[in-house]
Amino acid sequence: MQAAKISPVAVVGLGKIGLPLAAQFASKGLDVIGCDLLPEVVESINAGRAHIHEEAGLEDAVASAVAKGKLKATTDTPRAVANAEVVVIIVPLMVGLDRAIDYGHLDAATRAVARGLHKGSLVIYETTLPVGTTRRRLGPMLESESGLSAGADFQLAFSPERLYAGRIFEDLRKYPKIVGGIDEPSTERALQFYRSVLDAEVLAVDNAETAEFAKLAETTYRDVNIALANQLALYASSRDVNVTQAFKAANSQPFSNIHRPSLGVGGHCIPVYPHFLLGDATNGELSLVRDGRATNDGMAKVGLHQLERILGGLRGRRVLVLGASYREDVKELAFSTVFPVVDLLHRAGAQVLLVDPHFTRDELQVVEAEIIDDVDAAATKGVDAVVVQAWHSEFRDLDWGRFRGLKVVLDGRGTLDAESVRRSGASYIAIGISETRAGAPK
Ligand SMILES: NC(=O)c1ccc[n+]([C@@H]2O[C@H](COP(=O)([O-])OP(=O)(O)OC[C@H]3O[C@@H](n4cnc5c(N)ncnc54)[C@H](O)[C@@H]3O)[C@@H](O)[C@H]2O)c1
Numbered sequence: 419m420q421a422a423k424i425s426p427v428a429v430v431g432l433g434k435i436g437l438p439l440a441a442q443f444a445s446k447g448l449d450v451i452g453c454d455l456l457p458e459v460v461e462s463i464n465a466g467r468a469h470i471h472e473e474a475g476l477e478d479a480v481a482s483a484v485a486k487g488k489l490k491a492t493t494d495t496p497r498a499v500a501n502a503e504v505v506v507i508i509v510p511l512m513v514g515l516d517r518a519i520d521y522g523h524l525d526a527a528t529r530a531v532a533r534g535l536h537k538g539s540l541v542i543y544e545t546t547l548p549v550g551t552t553r554r555r556l557g558p559m560l561e562s563e564s565g566l567s568a569g570a571d572f573q574l575a576f577s578p579e580r581l582y583a584g585r586i587f588e589d590l591r592k593y594p595k596i597v598g599g600i601d602e603p604s605t606e607r608a609l610q611f612y613r614s615v616l617d618a619e620v621l622a623v624d625n626a627e628t629a630e631f632a633k634l635a636e637t638t639y640r641d642v643n644i645a646l647a648n649q650l651a652l653y654a655s656s657r658d659v660n661v662t663q664a665f666k667a668a669n670s671q672p673f674s675n676i677h678r679p680s681l682g683v684g685g686h687c688i689p690v691y692p693h694f695l696l697g698d699a700t701n702g703e704l705s706l707v708r709d710g711r712a713t714n715d716g717m718a719k720v721g722l723h724q725l726e727r728i729l730g731g732l733r734g735r736r737v738l739v740l741g742a743s744y745r746e747d748v749k750e751l752a753f754s755t756v757f758p759v760v761d762l763l764h765r766a767g768a769q770v771l772l773v774d775p776h777f778t779r780d781e782l783q784v785v786e787a788e789i790i791d792d793v794d795a796a797a798t799k800g801v802d803a804v805v806v807q808a809w810h811s812e813f814r815d816l817d818w819g820r821f822r823g824l825k826v827v828l829d830g831r832g833t834l835d836a837e838s839v840r841r842s843g844a845s846y847i848a849i850g851i852s853e854t855r856a857g858a859p860k
Contacts, residue, residue, distance in 0.1 A: 425449045428502035430495055430527050431509035432459055435544070435579050437468060438476055438586040439508060444483035446615045451502060453495040453530075463491035472749060475587045495527070499534030504611055507531065508544040508579060510686070517693040519548070521555070528556050532563030539572040540607050542597075544579040546633050546687070548694040552576040552626040553600050568600060575599035575608035576626040578633030583748055594619040598629030637691040638707055643677045644688075645710035648717055651679035651850025661850035662832065679849035681721045681807065681830035682755030683714045684744025689753050717849060718758040724847050725803055725828045726766060733767030738801040738821075740793075741808025742774040742785055746831070748808075749776040751784065755830065756807050760787050763805075771796060775812045797821050806830050818842035 426449040429440040433454075440452040454460055462469045466484040468477045483489035492498050499505050509527045512520040524545060531541060541560060543552050552575075557568040568574045577597045581589045595612045597620060599605035605622050612620040623629050647665070654661040661679070668674045683689045692707050699707075726732050744754035756772070763770045764786065772787035773796050782789045790796040793813065797820040804821070805828045806813075818824065819842045827839045829848040839846040 425504075426451055426502045427504045427506065428453055428495070428498040428531075430454075430499075430505065430507045430531060431523075431545075432463065432491060433508070433510070434470055434473065434583050435581060435586070436506075436508040437463070437470055437480065438473055438581075438590070439506065439544075439579075440489055441468075441476065441479035441483050442587070442590055443506075443615045444486075444488035445479060448488070448615065450483070450489045451498040452489065452491040453493070453498050454491065455493065457493055460491040460493050463489070472584060473586055474584070479587070495530035496534035499531050499539070500536060502534075503538070504540045504542065505531055505535075506542050506544060511545050511547065513686075513690050513693070517690065519694070519697070524556070525559065528559045529563050532560045535560060535564040535566055535572055537566065537571045540575070540604070540611065541572060542575045542577050542608050542611070544577055546578060546637075546691060546694070547576065547630050548697060549627050549630045549634065552630060557600060569604065573599065573601075573604035573607050574626070575604045576629045577608060577612065578629060580633065580636070583750075591617045594621050596621050596623060596629050596632050598623040598626045600626050634691050634695050637687050638695060638710075640677065641683060641688050641692050641714060642706060642710040643675070644680065644683055645713040647677045647679045648713055648720075648849060650676070652720065655850045655852050659850075662836075678832040680717065680755075680832060681759060681805075681828075681849065682717045684752065684754040684756075685748075685750060686752045689714065715758075718755050718762060721805075721828055721830060721849055722759065722762045722766065724849075724852050725805070725826065728826050728845060728847060728852075729803060731766075732763060735768045735802040736771065736800060737763050737768045737803045737805060738771045738773065738790075738796050738799070739763075739787065739805045739807050740773055740813055741806065741810055742772060742782060743776060743808040743810070746809045746833075747811055751777075754807070756785055759805060759807060759830070760785055771799060771801065774808070775810065794820075802826075803828065806834060809833050818844060 427443050428451050429436050430453045432452045440450045444450045459469050466481045468480040507527055509523045511524055557574050561568055566572055580593050595616055597608045599608055609620055609622045651661045665676045692711050742756045743750050760770050770787040771790050773790045779789050800823050803826045807830050809831050818839050824844045826845040832848050836846040
């Protein structure tokens with residue numbers, strides 16, 4: 419469907435999510451003006467080049483949209499907004515190591531949008547937010563800077579971005595888009611907008627708060643589910659249960675969807691968004707969410723104790739960590755379990771080596787390990803143990819037999835073929851699979 423009536427559209431924040439969105443809107447015939455703080459990002463896009471290379475289809479989509487004159491970029495957000503009918507804001511909300519929220523980018527983007535806001539605009543936030551933020555923090559900021567009134571002069575809605583980096587265009591076709599406004603006209607207008615630019619279903623919910631909460635509920639569900647998987651796996655490990663088989667069998671019942679046990683949960687989303695809920699929860703509310711977070715944060719320690727036991731101590735051992743990213747096939751270190759894993763290994767006296775083909779040596783300097791260029795080079799180093807943190811595609815053909823003297827592999831993601839490890843003569847362990855279980859590694 420073409421959407422000539424809802425155009426131009428300003429997309430504020432041209433990052434991993436904002437740029438694909440801008441390209442998607444342009445592909446539907448809208449005139450899109452993307453806004454970003456970074457001049458180099460703007461220049462690259464105006465030259466038809468996506469500055470993000472990991473997203474399948476993005477480079478072609480940007481080149482095509484720019485060539486057709488449908489996508490332009492600017493650092494001048496107020497001017498872009500002044501010329502736009504719809505404004506989509508997708509700048510990050512930063513979260514510190516203590517999980518405290520830093521609204522700096524979002525507030526700055528909101529003020530810049532307010533300076534260009536005019537009667538009849540529709541403003542939609544897509545950045546994941548604590549419940550109530552659109553109405554109580556951002557709406558008043560837009561009003562006070564613009565002199566306009568939310569609801570009366572401009573419409574305001576929230577629509578969470580649920581895409582999975584790396585397969586965004588695929589998800590844009592599949593994942594229903596959730597929309598909730600600060601009032602009915604805002605919801606209705608946002609609904610019409612997304613229906614004109616997405617092929618997926620668009621679902622209206624009662625209000626902005628419901629839409630904000632939906633995203634936090636879905637991500638928190640996954641965190642708590644992983645915590646449950648971890649606790650079940652630990653229970654099972656001392657009872658002669660093959661936990662991998664047990665979960666697979668349990669999940670053959672359609673109502674069961676037990677996730678995978680692991681060394682921990684990383685990334686910008688899953689370990690962070692539960693704190694958006696906990697931040698304003700009263701005593702006694704959400705205790706399951708709080709416990710789940712603590713369980714997942716403690717798993718690196720649990721896994722490394724297993725490793726320590728099987729090796730009879732870690733002091734002086736050479737341990738290779740495979741993958742620094744928080745999960746496979748992404749280049750992202752945010753809240754990655756690599757940090758506690760490497761820290762705990764050092765504290766136990768191990769020598770830590772690290773390979774991650776997604777990063778340069780410089781980019782990995784934030785991790786205190788000996789950076790090795792690739793698995794071939796690592797195999798010559800004589801490592802005692804391997805800890806799999808992120809099982810990138812580049813590792814999947816790995817021949818464990820090349821690691822002479824390798825004693826054990828700790829599968830931190832529970833995804834490896836255990837038999838391929840055991841065939842090399844090394845032991846295989848994972849959360850819930852320890853050397854003590856019958857039939858497990860010798
Ligand atoms: N990355 C993901 O996997 C993912 C998935 C689902 C939802 N989200 C949501 O999307 C948000 C953005 O994530 P991302 O991965 O695209 O971030 P990102 O860091 O890749 O990109 C953000 C962009 O916003 C720009 N920016 C920052 N402040 C700005 C301002 N004041 N004005 C204009 N531009 C500004 C930055 O320069 C950057 O280019 C997240 O906070 C999250 O809520 C992300």
